[in-house]
Amino acid sequence: MRTTSISTTKTNVFWNHDYTAASYAFDTTRKSGDIARAIDAGRADVVIIDPSSHRERTLELIRTVHDAIYVDAVLSGHPEHLASSQGFTWDSGIPTMAIAHSSGLVAAVTEVLSGSSRVAGSLSSGLHHARAGTGRGYxxxxxxxxxxxxxxxxxxxxxxxxxxxxxxxxxxxxxxxPDRVVQIDVSTSGFDAWNPAPSDAYLFAGKDDYLTTIGEALDLAARAGAFDLVLYNAGMDPVTDSGVSSQDIAVREQQVASWAEEHDLPLVYALAGGYAHGGDAAREALVDLHLLTIQAFA
Ligand SMILES: [Zn+2]
Structure with missing residues (x-):
């Protein structure tokens, strides 16, 4: 179901056509459209909301988080090495897409902090590799x-x-x-490793101990003190790139959803990584994986 007004009975997920505005074709620039179509076809009982009313506010927030020279490069295409530093060839749809992806998360945060629902999502990724002055890793x-x-x-x-x-x-x-934003991370790859602050946890898992490590991460999160909001970056690349089974990922999504509900935590999810290595069948399989998150929080 698609509408412009927030539902109070179903989970709202934010998306609009700007999410796929980039000409550059890659999972990060395309898959949200496939997922929105799957939701429209009735494969998840959530409501799609257009976040475009949050666009101007989001651009201000982007300018707070990122360096002016980098933001201007993404908006204008110049200098090219900054404008394409995430790994995509720049086109005028890139800034439209990038602002829309953040707008969806800002809209979801606005919704859950208003108290009108406990959970909301964006069909964007969390885009966790981008730095203040440069893009990175898509x-x-x-x-x-x-x-x-x-x-x-x-x-x-x-x-x-x-x-x-x-x-x-x-x-x-x-x-x-780090005093206000605690980070708990379970990785299956060493790309973009980081140094944990005292309240953080940075865990590594393989395919065989994946769910045990997720359980450990959620226990650590439960003991890490009170939170006003959880931002959940729900990557599917443990499956597409690290050999974790889709069954384990389905269990992971149920575990995270139950944990947040049990602790009555407002939560916003982003869909994050997940790559279709191959043709249409791989693309369909990737949609199925991301729907596990959407269904778990519906
Ligand atoms: Zn990733």
């Missing part, structure tokens, strides 16, 4: 850091970033104050 603007900034300026005092993407969230850690 991430243009760091949506998690922008969402954290939105929450802090709206009065949240302490936020948990739960990052279960296969790769590390070094970009997010570099952009947020």
């Amino acid at each position: 991430c243009t603007f760091n949506g998690l850091a922008v969402a954290a900034e939105a929450a802090l300026t709206a009065g949240a005092e302490r936020i948990l970033v739960l990052d279960l993407d296969a790769h590390g969230g070094g970009g997010t850690r570099s952009l947020c104050d």
